Amino acid sequence: MKIRQIFISLLFALVAVSSFSMATEEAQSHHESNSEQSVEKKPYESKSVSQLAGSFLETTGLYAIFNTDDGETTSDPAGASKERPMGAFESSLGRVIMILIVFLLFYLAIAKGFEPLLLLPIAFGGLLANIPLAHMAGPEGMLGVIYNMGIANEFFPLLIFMGVGAMTDFGPLLANPKTALLGGAAQFGIFGSLVGAVMLGFDLQSASAISIIGGADGPTSIFIANRLAPDMLGAIAVAAYSYMALVPVIQPPIMRALTTKEERRIQMGVQRKVHKLEKLFFPIVVLMLSILILPESTPLIGAFAFGNFAKESAVIDRLSDTMQNSLINIVTIFLGLGVGSKLAADKFLVLESLGIMIIGLIAFSVGTAAGVLMAKVMNKFSKEPINPLIGAAGVSAVPMAARVVSKVGSEERPGNVLLMHAMGPNVAGVIGSAVAAGVLLSIFK
Amino acid sequence: MAEVNYIAEAFKFMVLGMGVVFLFLIVLVQLIKLQAKLINKYFPETTPKSSVTPVSSTSDDEQRTVAAIIAAVAEFRKNKS
Numbered sequence: 058m059k060i061r062q063i064f065i066s067l068l069f070a071l072v073a074v075s076s077f078s079m080a081t082e083e084a085q086s087h088h089e090s091n092s093e094q095s096v097e098k099k100p101y102e103s104k105s106v107s108q109l110a111g112s113f114l115e116t117t118g119l120y121a122i123f124n125t126d127d128g129e130t131t132s133d134p135a136g137a138s139k140e141r142p143m144g145a146f147e148s149s150l151g152r153v154i155m156i157l158i159v160f161l162l163f164y165l166a167i168a169k170g171f172e173p174l175l176l177l178p179i180a181f182g183g184l185l186a187n188i189p190l191a192h193m194a195g196p197e198g199m200l201g202v203i204y205n206m207g208i209a210n211e212f213f214p215l216l217i218f219m220g221v222g223a224m225t226d227f228g229p230l231l232a233n234p235k236t237a238l239l240g241g242a243a244q245f246g247i248f249g250s251l252v253g254a255v256m257l258g259f260d261l262q263s264a265s266a267i268s269i270i271g272g273a274d275g276p277t278s279i280f281i282a283n284r285l286a287p288d289m290l291g292a293i294a295v296a297a298y299s300y301m302a303l304v305p306v307i308q309p310p311i312m313r314a315l316t317t318k319e320e321r322r323i324q325m326g327v328q329r330k331v332h333k334l335e336k337l338f339f340p341i342v343v344l345m346l347s348i349l350i351l352p353e354s355t356p357l358i359g360a361f362a363f364g365n366f367a368k369e370s371a372v373i374d375r376l377s378d379t380m381q382n383s384l385i386n387i388v389t390i391f392l393g394l395g396v397g398s399k400l401a402a403d404k405f406l407v408l409e410s411l412g413i414m415i416i417g418l419i420a421f422s423v424g425t426a427a428g429v430l431m432a433k434v435m436n437k438f439s440k441e442p443i444n445p446l447i448g449a450a451g452v453s454a455v456p457m458a459a460r461v462v463s464k465v466g467s468e469e470r471p472g473n474v475l476l477m478h479a480m481g482p483n484v485a486g487v488i489g490s491a492v493a494a495g496v497l498l499s500i501f502k
Numbered sequence: 503m504a505e506v507n508y509i510a511e512a513f514k515f516m517v518l519g520m521g522v523v524f525l526f527l528i529v530l531v532q533l534i535k536l537q538a539k540l541i542n543k544y545f546p547e548t549t550p551k552s553s554v555t556p557v558s559s560t561s562d563d564e565q566r567t568v569a570a571i572i573a574a575v576a577e578f579r580k581n582k583s
Contacts, residue, residue, distance in 0.1 A: 235531055237531050238524070238531065241524045241527040244519070251512050254512075332538070333547075346530060346533065351522065488527070492523050497519065
């Protein structure tokens with residue numbers, strides 16, 4: 058354990074050093090390209106060695122961090138129109154704080170194993186975005202290019218949804234359809250925290266975008282934030298993904314507080330076998346239903362249904378295999394780095410981010426609680442026993458929430474496997490939060 | 503226009519949103535049940551076939567082997583992830 062810690066801290070130090078040297082290099086090349094443009098007008102004048110050294114010093118990252126009034130501008134993927142001169146705090150201490158936050162995220166991802174697939178790329182994107190002078194988050198920087206390519210136009214979240222659809226097995230939901238209602242109850246987190254966000258003084262659109270974090274669905278959050286509150290995208294995406302990653306930490310205390318020991322020990326029967334045709338028709342049924350009721354949500358549900366249909370059709374395994382492996386991996390890399398670009402100090406270190414983090418946490422907790430309470434009620438009225446714990450899986454962090462449920466359940470009664478039972482509400486939660494997203498979009502049409 | 507009470511608006515959103523989500527899921531649950539009934543009535547599953555279309559008896563064995571392999575791979579993947 059000790060060796061591991063040392064290794065991790067060594068890694069951090071290495072990253073820190075390389076980030077500084079990278080900053081210097083990038084700054085240099087930036088400086089060069091700038092002077093190239095002006096060379097055409099001004100002939101090169103002879104410079105003394107001390108002048109050269111002095112101008113080089115001005116391009117180092119160290120100088121940029123300590124010199125607060127160097128007229129550096131913020132970078133925004135949308136281009137120069139959205140850029141403004143950086144404040145003293147943003148270009149100095151703010152960067153250092155953000156880099157420290159990034160290191161904390163590295164620690165959580167590597168040592169604690171919190172959703173490393175997302176947290177690590179996001180954190181590294183944040184590190185790159187906070188490099189002084191390099192403008193990596195600008196329209197010509199790597200992060201800005203990625204951002205414009207797929208996040209600003211909502212493309213990546215839909216690709217992720219496609220992959221998730223191709224990975225999801227709806228068998229557990231089809232076997233026990235009424236557990237789908239638990240996935241609906243958990244959406245109470247979204248609408249409950251919407252009220253909370255409005256009370257805190259956010260306007261209705263921003264409040265809607267923030268509260269969707271309660272669905273614990275990263276792609277949906279990004280999709281909605283883009284439509285309703287693009288300025289808050291960074292903080293919302295980071296909050297959504299970090300809470301998804303923190304599912305194993307946030308959910309169990311709430312689950313334990315709301316259930317008795319006896320309830321947690323409830324065993325659920327074996328699920329019936331699901332016909333192959335049922336699985337094949339299911340994505341079409343869901344899509345038809347959303348076409349009829351809520352076309353606003355069809356980009357999300359359509360991509361999801363396509364992925365699932367490709368999987369269940371069993372005739373295009375090559376394609377479905379690509380969707381659930383290579384494609385989703387590639388998109389995850391881009392999505393992580395792109396979202397990370399919004400971790401730049403000038404965008405993230407604002408008071409709103411704190412509000413978003415707090416409301417997101419409340420939204421997420423309320424969603425979990427609502428799911429558990431609903432499951433308790435269902436258990437009272439149902440013929441077959443329902444373990445209230447599976448209600449917590451109604452938030453749509455697939456399959457993390459279901460795994461957490463299974464873990465908590467087996468702590469009370471070893472060998473009590475709730476995983477498949479929890480997958481029902483879990484996948485229903487994905488559909489539920491996509492529907493909730495569609496409702497919010499339809500309000501602000 | 504009178505001043506809008508945003509908190510009241512937010513509550514209205516909540517009623518609408520939860521209503522639609524539950525409506526959607528309740529209809530979905532009924533459809534799933536109906537579909538299960540219909541499918542099991544018209545295409546009863548006697549053996550764990552992997553294919554939807556009626557298969558000839560000669561390839562049935564092969565089909566079953568394939569189904570078993572697919573199931574095993576799926577289980578393996580599930581455990582791995």
